[in-house]
Amino acid sequence: MSANKQVKVTLVKSTAGRLAAHKACVRGLGLRRMNHSALVVDTPENRGMMNKVSYLLKIEEV
Template identity: 80%
Template sequence: MSMPKQVRLTLVKSTAGRLAAHKACVRGLGLRRMHHSSIVLDTPENRGMISKVHYLLKIEEV
């Protein structure tokens, strides 16, 4: 079996002054502060959160 695809996310813009739902998405993706990175599975649920806050993130395929 092959490993599920993964995506590396880096928070490049601050969540200060953003909507509460957008802050919750960033936290749900495992990001805590500026320039912090996390690796998440490429699932439809995570893709939905990424698309909601794409303007705050740098997205790289792993």
């Protein structure tokens, strides 16, 4: 993992009715609504959030 490597994450399932911690992870990744995508730096912290809510996301290496 290099410091400037980025990953594209897309929210493909709704956060309605999810745990508050999972909603916070989605917001922390910069995602606001369904089918919204964001580029995030591939850090251990961001990877942890992506792993926690992986069932809501589509993750692509850039």
